[in-house]
Amino acid sequence: MRERALRAIAECRQIAAMTEEPGRITRRFLTPPVHAVHAHLRRRMEALDMTTRVDAAGNLRGLWRPPNGNGKQFILGSHIDTVPDAGAFDGVLGVMLALECVELAQEAKLPLAIEAIAFSEEEGVRFGVPFIGSRAVAGRFDRALLALRDAEGVMLEDAIRAFGLDPAGVEQAALDDDAIGFLEMHIEQGPVLEAEGLSVAAVTVVVGQTRLTAEFQGWANHVGTTPMRLRRDALAGAAEWIGTVEAAARATEGLAATVGKIDATPNAANVIAGRVRVSLDVRHAHDAARTAAVQALLAQGEAIALRRGLAFQCARQMDQPAVPMDERLTRFLTDAMEATGFAARSMPSGAGHDAMVMAARLPAAVLFLRSPGGVSHHPEETVREMDVEAALQVAQSFLVRLAAEGR
Amino acid sequence: MRERALRAIAECRQIAAMTEEPGRITRRFLTPPVHAVHAHLRRRMEALDMTTRVDAAGNLRGLWRPPNGNGKQFILGSHIDTVPDAGAFDGVLGVMLALECVELAQEAKLPLAIEAIAFSEEEGVRFGVPFIGSRAVAGRFDRALLALRDAEGVMLEDAIRAFGLDPAGVEQAALDDDAIGFLEMHIEQGPVLEAEGLSVAAVTVVVGQTRLTAEFQGWANHVGTTPMRLRRDALAGAAEWIGTVEAAARATEGLAATVGKIDATPNAANVIAGRVRVSLDVRHAHDAARTAAVQALLAQGEAIALRRGLAFQCARQMDQPAVPMDERLTRFLTDAMEATGFAARSMPSGAGHDAMVMAARLPAAVLFLRSPGGVSHHPEETVREMDVEAALQVAQSFLVRLAAEGR
Numbered sequence: 001m002r003e004r005a006l007r008a009i010a011e012c013r014q015i016a017a018m019t020e021e022p023g024r025i026t027r028r029f030l031t032p033p034v035h036a037v038h039a040h041l042r043r044r045m046e047a048l049d050m051t052t053r054v055d056a057a058g059n060l061r062g063l064w065r066p067p068n069g070n071g072k073q074f075i076l077g078s079h080i081d082t083v084p085d086a087g088a089f090d091g092v093l094g095v096m097l098a099l100e101c102v103e104l105a106q107e108a109k110l111p112l113a114i115e116a117i118a119f120s121e122e123e124g125v126r127f128g129v130p131f132i133g134s135r136a137v138a139g140r141f142d143r144a145l146l147a148l149r150d151a152e153g154v155m156l157e158d159a160i161r162a163f164g165l166d167p168a169g170v171e172q173a174a175l176d177d178d179a180i181g182f183l184e185m186h187i188e189q190g191p192v193l194e195a196e197g198l199s200v201a202a203v204t205v206v207v208g209q210t211r212l213t214a215e216f217q218g219w220a221n222h223v224g225t226t227p228m229r230l231r232r233d234a235l236a237g238a239a240e241w242i243g244t245v246e247a248a249a250r251a252t253e254g255l256a257a258t259v260g261k262i263d264a265t266p267n268a269a270n271v272i273a274g275r276v277r278v279s280l281d282v283r284h285a286h287d288a289a290r291t292a293a294v295q296a297l298l299a300q301g302e303a304i305a306l307r308r309g310l311a312f313q314c315a316r317q318m319d320q321p322a323v324p325m326d327e328r329l330t331r332f333l334t335d336a337m338e339a340t341g342f343a344a345r346s347m348p349s350g351a352g353h354d355a356m357v358m359a360a361r362l363p364a365a366v367l368f369l370r371s372p373g374g375v376s377h378h379p380e381e382t383v384r385e386m387d388v389e390a391a392l393q394v395a396q397s398f399l400v401r402l403a404a405e406g407r
Numbered sequence: 408m409r410e411r412a413l414r415a416i417a418e419c420r421q422i423a424a425m426t427e428e429p430g431r432i433t434r435r436f437l438t439p440p441v442h443a444v445h446a447h448l449r450r451r452m453e454a455l456d457m458t459t460r461v462d463a464a465g466n467l468r469g470l471w472r473p474p475n476g477n478g479k480q481f482i483l484g485s486h487i488d489t490v491p492d493a494g495a496f497d498g499v500l501g502v503m504l505a506l507e508c509v510e511l512a513q514e515a516k517l518p519l520a521i522e523a524i525a526f527s528e529e530e531g532v533r534f535g536v537p538f539i540g541s542r543a544v545a546g547r548f549d550r551a552l553l554a555l556r557d558a559e560g561v562m563l564e565d566a567i568r569a570f571g572l573d574p575a576g577v578e579q580a581a582l583d584d585d586a587i588g589f590l591e592m593h594i595e596q597g598p599v600l601e602a603e604g605l606s607v608a609a610v611t612v613v614v615g616q617t618r619l620t621a622e623f624q625g626w627a628n629h630v631g632t633t634p635m636r637l638r639r640d641a642l643a644g645a646a647e648w649i650g651t652v653e654a655a656a657r658a659t660e661g662l663a664a665t666v667g668k669i670d671a672t673p674n675a676a677n678v679i680a681g682r683v684r685v686s687l688d689v690r691h692a693h694d695a696a697r698t699a700a701v702q703a704l705l706a707q708g709e710a711i712a713l714r715r716g717l718a719f720q721c722a723r724q725m726d727q728p729a730v731p732m733d734e735r736l737t738r739f740l741t742d743a744m745e746a747t748g749f750a751a752r753s754m755p756s757g758a759g760h761d762a763m764v765m766a767a768r769l770p771a772a773v774l775f776l777r778s779p780g781g782v783s784h785h786p787e788e789t790v791r792e793m794d795v796e797a798a799l800q801v802a803q804s805f806l807v808r809l810a811a812e813g814r
Contacts, residue, residue: 190632207631211676221781223665223688224614224757225597228656230781235666236653242646249635258630259642261676262669269618269668269686279676281630350631374628374637 001396004104005388008096015040015080016088025086025379029121029132030058030163037080041095041118048102050116055173056165057136058120064102068111074402075175075182075362076101077117079133079354083125087381091122093369094185097391104396110403115179119354126150126159134354138361139174146170175361181329182364183398184355185391187383191374192347199390201345202333203366206356207256207283208322210294214241214301217311220266220274232309235264235273240308244300245280248293255293256283256350280314285348287321323356326363329402333367336397342390367391367398408803411511412795415503422447422487423495432493432786436528436539437465437570444487448502448525455509457523462580463572464543465527471509475518481809482582482589482769483508484524486540486761490532494788498529500776501592504798511803517810522586526761533557533566541761545768546581553577582768588736589771590805591762592798594790598781599754606797608752609740610773613763614663614690615729617701621648621708624718627673627681639716642671642680647715651707652687655700662700663690663757687721692755694728730763733770736809740774743804749797774798774805 018033018040020026027033038060045052045062052062060080063073078094098116105112117137124130127148135141146157146167160167193201218234242259249257261279280297284290298314305312334344347368355364370387373380425440425447427433434440445467452459452469459469467487470480485501505523512519524544531537534555542548553564553574567574600608625641649666656664668686687704691697705721712719741751754775762771777794780787 188632189629190634191628191637192632192634195637209631221598222596222758222783223663223667224616224690224759225595225599225783226663226757226781227597227599228653228663230598230602233653233665235669236649239646239649239653239666242643243650246635246640246643246646256630256633256635258640258679259646260630260671260678260680261674262642262671262680263674264667264669267668267670269688271667272665273667273669281676283631350633351629352631374633376629376632 001389001392002385004100004392005385008093008100008388009383009385011096012088012092015092024084025082025088026084027080027082028126029081030126030159034058034080034120037118044099045116048099048106050102054165055136056160056167056169057133057141057173058160058163058165059133059137059173060118062116063113064106065113066109066111068109069113070111071113071178072180073113073115073178075115075117075179075358077119078184078186079119079122081121081123081125083123083377085379087376087378089187089381089383090189090376091186093187093383093388097185097395100392101395101399104392105399108400110399112399112403122354127156130352131354131357134357136170136173137175138358140357140360141170141173143170179362181326181362181402182355182358183329183367183395184353185367185369185395186353187376187381188368188371189351189376190371193368193370194372194374196345198343198345199370199387200337200342200394201347201368202330203325203349203368204330204346205285205325206323206349206352207285208287208290209318209320210282210290210316211318212280212314212316213277214280214312214314215275215277216305217275218273218308221272223270223272226272231272233272234276234310237304237308237310238262238276238278240304241301242278245297248297252289252293254285254348255289257281257293257297283350285322323359325355325359325365329363329365332398332401333365333394336394336401339397340393342394367394408796408799409792411507411799412792415500415507415795416790416792418503419495419499422499431491432489432495433491434487434489435533436488437533437566441465441487441527444525451506452523455506455513457509461572462543463567463574463576464540464548464580465567465570465572466540466544466580467525469523470520471513472520473513473516473518475516476520477518478520478585479587480520480522480585482522482524482586482765484526485591485593486526486529488528488530488532490530490784492786494783494785496594496788496790497596497783498593500594500790500795504592504802507799508802508806511799512806515807517806519806519810529761534563537759538761538764541764543577543580544582545764547764547767548577548580550577586769588733588769588809589762589765590736590774590802591760592774592776592802593760594783594788595775595778596758596783597778600775600777601779601781603752605750605752606777606794607744607749607801608754608775609737610732610756610775611737611753612692612732613730613756613759614692615694615697616725616727617689617697617723618725619687619721619723620684621687621719621721622682622684623712624682625680625716628679630677630679633679638679640679641683641717644711644715644717645669645683645685647711648708649685652704655704659696659700661692661755662696664688664700664704690757692729730766732762732766732772736770736772739805739808740772740801743801743808746804747800749801774801
């Protein structure tokens with residue numbers, strides 16, 4: 001299994017060289033290096049006797065049907081697009097591990113058809129909308145998306161054609177009734193497993209997310225001539241609120257609440273800030289807890305503003321419910337961990353993944369691998385061999401369980 | 408006196424039309440509209456039988472010598488340069504009031520020579536260094552300043568020549584031993600007099616000022632995947648510090664401490680801020696109080712950073728001691744207020760003025776006029792007729808006192 005882990009890692013590094021920008025890993029949806037990745041993966045798939053195709057949403061799909069199968073298919077995969085200046089493992093590793101799993105299933109003669117999918121688009125970089133590949137596979141692709149334009153003004157519909165595909169066929173990308181479940185293996189992109197000294201974890205739920213922009217409006221005036229008692233300082237108000245956001249999140253189990261963006265106006269050392277806009281991102285596995293937290297934080301923002309003579313307003317950008325992973329598949333994962341000698345750890349995912357979209361269509365699960373340093377979306381993103389090996393051991397045991405229990 | 412006040416206001420509005428940018432008041436040091444202002448003021452001065460000149464630093468100077476004088480001169484004036492998109496009264500009003508005072512002195516046959524100065528540069532906009540005009544008059548002009556360059560790369564030395572002056576003569580701009588004192592009338596540029604319902608106040612001291620940039624360095628990571636307990640959030644740290652800055656200033660009489668500028672990196676809603684830079688501006692009339700406050704705030708920054716696993720560092724940009732105004736002249740002002748029926752109010756100035764530079768050379772005083780709405784450096788900057796009239800009444804009484812007591 002160590003050899004498989006090393007091969008998967010080596011292949012990720014090889015695919016990292018297929019990039020839009022020499023010296024940096026940047027591979028956006030339907031850009032030329034995606035052809036190179038497809039060609040590379042196709043060779044691997046064909047060597048595994050898989051039948052391959054690229055669907056109209058640009059997803060590369062390889063299907064292995066065992067001689068002893070019942071026609072039902074299990075789906076494995078992740079995405080091959082990246083953020084700009086990315087690491088080598090976010091997404092791609094899940095595709096390489098899917099192919100290793102196909103071979104493991106073949107060697108074990110599991111009566112399980114497997115479709116391995118290299119999703120075309122997950123990061124949302126090129127068209128500002130994420131999960132375009134998995135939306136099509138899950139039968140959740142809204143044709144209105146075809147009118148999206150990238151930064152160069154190219155419409156998605158035309159980008160699909162330019163890639164050699166026919167946008168009219170996007171509905172045919174959807175899974176049929178033979179699909180019984182989905183497993184994605186993905187790096188954690190966070191520091192939790194590293195902090196606990198663990199290799200892998202099953203994802204219980206992709207947390208819900210609220211994103212909004214809050215604005216404190218005060219009175220811009222000269223810092224030297226305006227005594228403290230006569231100020232209406234928007235930055236002091238925003239800073240107080242940032243403190244309450246952090247305190248609330250620390251006090252509530254499982255809550256993540258973050259102000260990551262702040263813009264002060266006029267943003268000058270000698271002028272009291274007249275207006276400050278901050279972002280608020282709130283995530284929790286339970287929608288009720290998230291909604292209550294957002295409501296409380298907005299009330300605190302209002303109260304801070306009122307006490308300080310500021311105006312407070314907020315514009316909500318996103319309210320996305322939590323998406324639970326399939327309990328049975330997730331239990332297969334934790335059972336597999338125990339069977340292979342690993343701690344049966346499960347955790348929520350604070351970030352979205354293709355599995356979140358797939359879960360709208362069929363039972364879905366995610367296996368996280370430790371992210372050394374918690375680093376992702378960065379050239380220093382990496383994985384440990386032992387963790388990749390662990391993921392393969394767990395996935396193998398998972399597939400055996402799945403084949404034994406059937407649908 | 409109401410007529411004089413109305414004329415001074417009307418003249419400020421007329422001079423406001425002499426601008427680099429039609430529709431906005433922008434009149435930087437040694438730019439073409441300054442010639443127009445000089446021509447206008449020269450006509451006024453000559454009508455008052457004053458002898459006029461423009462010194463090598465671009466200051467327009469008009470001298471009135473009474474037949475019954477003793478050769479000693481009192482200096483009145485303010486500046487005629489502006490910030491970009493300025494109001495009509497900051498600086499210019501003090502020049503117009505100086506000319507009204509000359510006429511008042513003439514009518515009262517005061518045995519007092521008066522030099523009225525329209526300082527060429529106070530705001531520091533064009534060359535990044537303020538008080539260039541008053542530095543020359545105070546004999547505090549460092550010749551190294553001649554090598555300063557503006558945003559277009561023009562050297563100050565060449566700008567002086569282009570204006571028709573000889574930079575070699577800058578030393579001759581300095582006051583001689585006949586100068587016995589300086590009074591500047593200037594809008595408050597703050598909300599204190601308005602809050603107290605007062606027209607004018609004497610300035611006791613121009614407060615000292617420390618300006619620095621502080622940086623909190625943490626760990627930029629994904630807001631969804633990094634639990635609160637594993638974060639090193641530079642923005643949360645900076646926000647906590649902004650709170651302590653405000654609290655310290657509120658708790659210390661006369662202290663102004665402000666964070667007006669904040670820059671977070673990467674400044675994205677879905678990334679914990681890895682680095683935040685903030686400005687700190689601290690002002691107090693007593694240098695020891697200011698120094699102690701800065702030291703305490705930096706220690707609190709260090710403590711906050713240490714507790715949060717952040718790095719903290721600071722770069723000091725300015726440490727400027729407080730400049731007391733002359734006690735005798737300031738007492739003349741408050742005595743004049745009482746004598747003319749106004750409250751004898753005095754207050755520190757939180758902003759720098761030409762009088763601060765002049766105080767290094769001779770006894771100096773400042774009379775503040777109420778700023779409606781506390782607004783300055785803005786097109787909506789204005790003055791009330793009653794306050795301009797009050798300033799003239801106080802100034803007249805001040806000059807009578809000065810002439811009576813002599814030097």
